[in-house]
Amino acid sequence: MIEYIKCSSNNECVEIIKNAVRNKELIIIFGKYTVDYQGRAASKLTEGERFVIIKQDGAIIIHRPTGYSPVNWQPSTSVIEVVERDDKVVLTAIRNKPREIVWVYFSEIYGIIHGKLVDQGEFIMYMDEHEIRDILYENPELIEKGLRIIEKEKPIGNGYADLFGIDKNNVPVIIEIKRISASRDAVLQLFNYVKIYENKTGVKPRGILVAPNFTSSAIESIHKLGLEYKEINLQLLWKYKKAREIKHGTLLEFLEKKK
Amino acid sequence: MARIVYPEAKYMKEIIDSLGKIVDEVAFQLTPEGLRVKAIDPARVALIDIYLPQTAFLEYDVPEEIIAGLSTANLSKLLKKVKKGDKFVMEVSEEKVVIVIEALVRRTYRFRNLEVPLPEVPEAQLEFNVEAQMLVDVIKHAIKDAETVGDLLELEAPDQETLYLRGRGVSVTETKLTMGMPALLSLEVKNPSKSAYQLEYLKHVVNLTKIAELATIRFSTDMPLELEFSLSEGRVKYLLAPAAI
Numbered sequence: 480m481i482e483y484i485k486c487s488s489n490n491e492c493v494e495i496i497k498n499a500v501r502n503k504e505l506i507i508i509f510g511k512y513t514v515d516y517q518g519r520a521a522s523k524l525t526e527g528e529r530f531v532i533i534k535q536d537g538a539i540i541i542h543r544p545t546g547y548s549p550v551n552w553q554p555s556t557s558v559i560e561v562v563e564r565d566d567k568v569v570l571t572a573i574r575n576k577p578r579e580i581v582w583v584y585f586s587e588i589y590g591i592i593h594g595k596l597v598d599q600g601e602f603i604m605y606m607d608e609h610e611i612r613d614i615l616y617e618n619p620e621l622i623e624k625g626l627r628i629i630e631k632e633k634p635i636g637n638g639y640a641d642l643f644g645i646d647k648n649n650v651p652v653i654i655e656i657k658r659i660s661a662s663r664d665a666v667l668q669l670f671n672y673v674k675i676y677e678n679k680t681g682v683k684p685r686g687i688l689v690a691p692n693f694t695s696s697a698i699e700s701i702h703k704l705g706l707e708y709k710e711i712n713l714q715l716l717w718k719y720k721k722a723r724e725i726k727h728g729t730l731l732e733f734l735e736k737k738k
Numbered sequence: 739m740a741r742i743v744y745p746e747a748k749y750m751k752e753i754i755d756s757l758g759k760i761v762d763e764v765a766f767q768l769t770p771e772g773l774r775v776k777a778i779d780p781a782r783v784a785l786i787d788i789y790l791p792q793t794a795f796l797e798y799d800v801p802e803e804i805i806a807g808l809s810t811a812n813l814s815k816l817l818k819k820v821k822k823g824d825k826f827v828m829e830v831s832e833e834k835v836v837i838v839i840e841a842l843v844r845r846t847y848r849f850r851n852l853e854v855p856l857p858e859v860p861e862a863q864l865e866f867n868v869e870a871q872m873l874v875d876v877i878k879h880a881i882k883d884a885e886t887v888g889d890l891l892e893l894e895a896p897d898q899e900t901l902y903l904r905g906r907g908v909s910v911t912e913t914k915l916t917m918g919m920p921a922l923l924s925l926e927v928k929n930p931s932k933s934a935y936q937l938e939y940l941k942h943v944v945n946l947t948k949i950a951e952l953a954t955i956r957f958s959t960d961m962p963l964e965l966e967f968s969l970s971e972g973r974v975k976y977l978l979a980p981a982a983i
Contacts, residue, residue, distance in 0.1 A: 576855040726982040729782035734860040
């Protein structure tokens with residue numbers, strides 16, 4: 480459960496933060512404060528209105544009201560202390576290795592949000608072009624049944640076609656992959672490979688543009704130039720990516736066992 | 739205060755490039771006996787252990803142990819353009835680390851001595867069933883070949899005479915070494931063994947093949963791989979956890 484509290488005194492704020500830290504809760508403190516940092520470098524942030532986030536694992540992030548990146552942070556902390564001193568609430572976050580200390584001096588606390596959050600979701604980050612290429616190289620049926628991939632990064636002219644293969648009728652296939660929406664430029668790039676290959680070998684290959692989606696001008700050009708396109712489902716590819724990931728134990732398992 | 743002068747900055751470059759692939763910051767441990775660097779990657783899959791005895795240095799003035807904590811990215815940047823024969827000088831005090839590259843000109847870089855913790859790794863000696871010494875080129879080519887087909891390098895010693903280095907993926911590349919081949923200097927097999935290692939991690943040390951002539955590999959079935967590069971004086975050991983397949 481998440482609670483929002485507007486404490487009536489510094490003493491009350493100290494108790495609320497202390498309890499929340501002890502219970503390993505997520506805490507967001509809004510207020511007016513200064514920040515000192517000492518460790519591998521040193522910094523001083525003069526007074527201003529901003530907020531501090533203390534995460535459930537002890538990570539601390541200090542944000543100003545604008546900009547996406549924090550002004551100070553502590554990736555992990557060994558000790559978080561909160562005390563009242565000289566009419567201020569002082570939060571001290573100590574990281575042992577490397578030794579780094581952040582002090583936050585609140586002259587005023589506007590409000591505190593605290594509580595436990597449960598998050599077991601998976602963070603899905605879509606893949607880069609090389610990962611997509613490697614998955615399609617190993618699973619060409621995702622492009623077309625009966626397709627056999629012979630080469631990746633095949634040099635053609637001054638460029639490299641992502642994949643090169645042979646279809647079920649033994650016709651050469653040049654495949655160009657785009658990670659995001661494929662534009663007309665991608666079509667022209669593929670067409671260039673097709674033409675160079677045809678001029679060099681005398682055999683007309685098929686050209687397939689593979690992407691999660693296509694701009695309308697890309698589709699129009701594909702039809703005009705006698706090429707083909709195949710839409711790929713990135714979420715499906717993600718599953719393939721997870722399946723091919725190599726699992727590792729850690730060295731410590733082996734070294735500690737031995738010890 | 740300590741001061742060391744290494745005769746070949748280019749060697750230092752390759753070592754630091756490898757270190758930079760597994761850690762962002764590194765602690766150079768200067769002891770009266772020699773320079774030691776140990777670094778383990780954040781996933782605890784790979785460990786680099788470097789030892790250069792004081793005899794490997796042109797000058798080695800380290801009266802007592804001192805640690806130089808530096809960013810590997812910064813070091814790599816300044817060593818990017820070193821040429822063969824340039825000297826690498828490191829002067830360390832509690833507060834700062836001064837790196838000097840002595841070439842046609844003298845380039846000096848001053849850094850704050852970072853508090854980089856030494857990695858906490860159990861000092862256990864692993865026992866290996868296979869030990870083979872070979873020319874480094876064999877390893878370099880096996881890694882490069884394996885990259886063309888997949889993500890794993892499989893090592894197999896089926897008997898006392900043979901060692902395979904295989905790239906495994908959609909297809910397979912295979913390097914076969916048998917006793918008597920000039921590239922394989924020695925092979926000792928206590929028990930036939932086979933194990934696979936991720937190329938992504940092996941690639942981190944492939945540039946060390948530029949500064950070593952010989953390498954020793956040690957492994958057992960589904961156990962870590964130890965790859966030791968012998969320098970003219972000193973050595974670099976790379977310990978890598980096996981891939982679970």
